[in-house]
Amino acid sequence: MLRYLLYIGLIIASCNALPKQERRFPDDFLFGTATASYQIEGGWDADGKGENIWDRMTHTKPHVIKDNSNGDIAADSYNNYKRDVEMMRELGLDAYRFSLSWSRILPSGFSNHINEAGVAFYDNYINEMIKYNITPMVTLYHWDLPQKLQDLGGFLNPLFPEWFEDYARVVFEKFGDRVKHWITFNEPREICYEGYGWTTKAPILNVTDIGTYYCAKNLVIGHASAYKAYVNDFKATQNGECGITISVNWFGPLTDSAEDEYAAELRRQAEWGIYANPIFSEDGGFPKEISEVVAKKSLEQGYKKSRMPEFTDEEKKYVQGSSDFFGVNHYTATYISADEYKTEYITPSLLADIDVGSYRPPEWLSSASAWLKLSPNSIYNSLTHLHNKFKNRKFYITENGWSTLPESDLIDEDRITYYRSALNSVLDAIEAGVDVKGYMAWSLMDNFEWMEGYTERFGLYHVNFDDPERTRTPRKSAFVYKEILRTRVIDPNYEPDTLTMWIDEGH
Ligand code: GBH
Secondary structure (H helix, E strand, C coil): HHHHHHHHHHHHHHHHHHHHHHHCCCCCCEEECCCHHHHHHCCHHHCCCEHHHHHHHHCCCCCCCCCCCCCCCCHHHHHHHHHHHHHHHHCCEEEEEECCCHHHHHCCCCCCCCCHHHHHHHHHHHHHHHHHHEEEEEEEECCCHHHHHHHHCCCCCCCCHHHHHHHHHHHHHHHHHCEEEEEEEEEEHHHHHHHHHCCCCCCCCCCCCCCHHHHHHHHHHHHHHHHHHHHHHCCHHHHCCCEEEEEEEEEEECCCCHHHHHHHHHHHHHHHHHEEEEEEEHCCCCCCCHHHHHHHHHCCCCCCCCCCCCCCHHHHHHHHCCCCCCCEEEECCCECCCCCCCCCCCCCCHHHHHCEEEEEECCEECCCCCCEECCCCHHHHHHHHHHCCCCCCCCEEEEEECCCCCCCCCHHHHHHHHHHHHHHHHHHHCCCCCCCCCEEEEHHHECCHHCCCCCECCCCCCEEECCCCEEEEEEEHHHHHHHHHHHCCCCCCCCCCCCCCCCCCCC
């Protein structure tokens, strides 16, 4: 009898287990990796490139970077682009997401002078990808604003949307015959909050009361201008799509109380709602709850009007619906509480405006980055939330990844654990009906990790920054990722039998 029961138990267990193991990514799902110009290219003043805000900041205030380093050479992709594409072929990538350096193409930021050597570099990079059937996914702006535009106020200048549209038209014109996936901005939160409202990204403006909010409005209008330029003047002949990438980490309520749910919603609006709502929602403009909170606090603080600007009806209409897809950069999660785990914030500022507490369970696996922990199900939580809130959009995960310390070896088990967990969460979202079209791992290779310099490494490939050749070597995770791409299945037990790379036939 006991044996019989065990036998039944086994059948039930294996029936339950089977569909999970068989879960497959669709054949047309785009698997890739991502990078950004300033983080990999180097060649900071090569062949006519203009100065950008990261050049200026790292050269004049080197101490703001943890190891006093900069991206002058970085992974030297400016001279190593063929090796980069060879790595893409080794991994068997469907797609590669990278960004264009605005000041390499337009040294002063304006379209009166186009730097042909810069255009040629991107032509070569793109052509090499196309030759091997790798789909380029191109970000127009990943944080490296031409310095001259910053001198004019950058994202806070009301002319910013026009400048961005002019630049966008140049790149659509030059590369749109081959590039079919465009992303205007990478992570508005990091541009506006960290760069204008705080000190953790260039131009470290630290205008805590209004920097984030005014930047946010100009940024989404600039995005819409570039999108409309594409739709009106390029889409019919070039046949591509254009969207935006927003960082959507998961912020869920600590308890199921209404107060905690409201607190979590406020934090989500502060993090990404102020950028996503104007573009993707039906009501348009900034989200209601955070607008009300900032308006009320501003008046109490003696400001003549809200520190958060409004959108006119015309502006709302202009921005609404201006995206063919929602690009999501996702890394981690945080629990939000209405009154526990609070810290003192500089007042006035975005975090003081929403004034909520945040908590991360200490048992979550930790990476080399203080902010990055393995948060189970957080991709599923984010994507299903966005899917419900913004009505069946098309999504790409445009970044997701894990950091290790520079001195750790090539056997990166934690990164493998992280990628498997994240990709299972993507499959959960797809099964729940979310339209996810692709996934880009951050990053193809180690690179300049902004304020952390070279002290945190996100690469599937290790880069030796002491070697003038910037030699790239695959980590164990590269082989695991390659196998997932090849089979379209996540095998939790797969072990590569060599750490020597090769290129499969047909790549
Ligand atoms: C991405 O930014 C960037 O697009 C990419 O360039 C970068 O290299 C990569 O990620 C790895 O950092 O959780 O409240 O402590 C991610 C930016 C960095 C934003 C950490 C949130 C911590 C905020 N994220 N930051 S918090």
